[in-house]
Amino acid sequence: MLTVRAPATSANLGSGFDVFGVALGRPADVVRVERAPETAITVTGAGSQYIPEDPAKNTVGAVADALDAPARIRIDKGVRPSSGLGSSASSAAAAAVALNELYDRGLSRRELVPIAAEGEALVSGEAHADNVAPSLLGGFTVVTDDGVTQIDASIPVVACLPDMAVSTRDAREVVPERAHMSDVVDTVGSAATLTIGMARNDPELVGRGMEDEIVTPERSALIDGYDRVREAAFEAGATGVTVSGAGPGVLATCYRSDRRAVAAAMVEAFDAVGVDSRAYQTVVGDGARLYTE
Numbered sequence: 001m002l003t004v005r006a007p008a009t010s011a012n013l014g015s016g017f018d019v020f021g022v023a024l025g026r027p028a029d030v031v032r033v034e035r036a037p038e039t040a041i042t043v044t045g046a047g048s049q050y051i052p053e054d055p056a057k058n059t060v061g062a063v064a065d066a067l068d069a070p071a072r073i074r075i076d077k078g079v080r081p082s083s084g085l086g087s088s089a090s091s092a093a094a095a096a097v098a099l100n101e102l103y104d105r106g107l108s109r110r111e112l113v114p115i116a117a118e119g120e121a122l123v124s125g126e127a128h129a130d131n132v133a134p135s136l137l138g139g140f141t142v143v144t145d146d147g148v149t150q151i152d153a154s155i156p157v158v159a160c161l162p163d164m165a166v167s168t169r170d171a172r173e174v175v176p177e178r179a180h181m182s183d184v185v186d187t188v189g190s191a192a193t194l195t196i197g198m199a200r201n202d203p204e205l206v207g208r209g210m211e212d213e214i215v216t217p218e219r220s221a222l223i224d225g226y227d228r229v230r231e232a233a234f235e236a237g238a239t240g241v242t243v244s245g246a247g248p249g250v251l252a253t254c255y256r257s258d259r260r261a262v263a264a265a266m267v268e269a270f271d272a273v274g275v276d277s278r279a280y281q282t283v284v285g286d287g288a289r290l291y292t293e
């Protein structure tokens with residue numbers, strides 16, 4: 001049996017809609033695979049009651065198909081679905097690494113990105129790779145039509161997940177079709193600042209570079225208490241705050257010494273508007289890891 005742990009991820013980072021992503025130290029999905037004549041899936045863990053075990057509806061089923069690698073697949077969910085931390089992508093990335101090894105397909109992590117993205121096409125209608133790329137490769141990733149660029153990075157973050165669900169499919173409906181040139185110019189400036197921040201491991205630059213006036217204002221309106229949580233995080237020392245992925249999770253960057261206070265402030269602010277939440281104090285970290293038993 002082969003076991004793979006694949007991390008949660010946060011896509012977009014404000015200014016990099018459908019382009020930027022980071023791997024998070026935690027939470028993570030753990031996927032175990034064994035050869036079988038036909039694919040069969042079982043799901044346990046966080047939010048498993050909302051996740052189909054039918055291979056035709058689960059992201060790992062799409063990956064098994066794409067690799068022509070039928071298997072008995074057990075998914076232990078650490079990443080809650082529809083929370084903004086790329087839950088469906090974590091399972092897909094883990095399955096891609098595990099099945100590639102199980103069937104000796106010999107594909108590199110980069111070659112596995114489009115295969116894992118097949119799972120995303122199944123659940124959100126588009127094979128966007130901004131969650132599967134960091135889950136496979138780790139660090140900070142930039143996904144474009146030309147491929148994936150990756151650098152290792154180590155930025156402390158808080159991912160605060162309110163107890164509500166926003167599906168990626170719904171959150172894509174509110175993305176504006178057009179933008180003002182002045183907002184585009186500001187967002188390009190932010191994205192460039194963030195990229196330099198990642199290269200320098202500088203939480204100040206990364207935080208400033210998450211500002212975006214195009215997609216985030218529309219998406220944040222779907223999250224009860226967002227403005228209050230954002231303000232509370234900044235008051236507690238956050239260097240930047242944005243919607244994590246398609247939401248409703250909220251991502252804050254900070255210095256390590258402020259991380260605990262930022263997490264507490266975010267949970268308290270959600271609580272003040274009657275929303276329970278859970279904050280992960282974590283860091284931009286490694287990609288999927290394979291264990292053999």
Ligand SMILES: Nc1ncnc2c1ncn2[C@@H]1O[C@H](COP(=O)(O)OP(=O)(O)OP(=O)(O)O)[C@@H](O)[C@H]1O
Pocket residue numbers: 050051052057058059060075080081082083084085086087088089091092123124131166167168169244245246247248
């Ligand atoms: N292995 C899987 N893990 C999680 N969700 C899955 C899986 N397979 C299928 N799904 C379905 O995918 C949907 C969740 O995907 P969605 O893109 O909305 O959230 P997400 O993967 O957590 O990403 P985001 O970061 O955008 O919130 C749910 O409807 C869920 O049932």
Ligand SMILES: N[C@@H](CCO)C(=O)O
Pocket residue numbers: 011012017018019084086128130131168171172245246
């Ligand atoms: N870039 C995608 C990621 C979803 O997790 C979106 O924001 O719709």
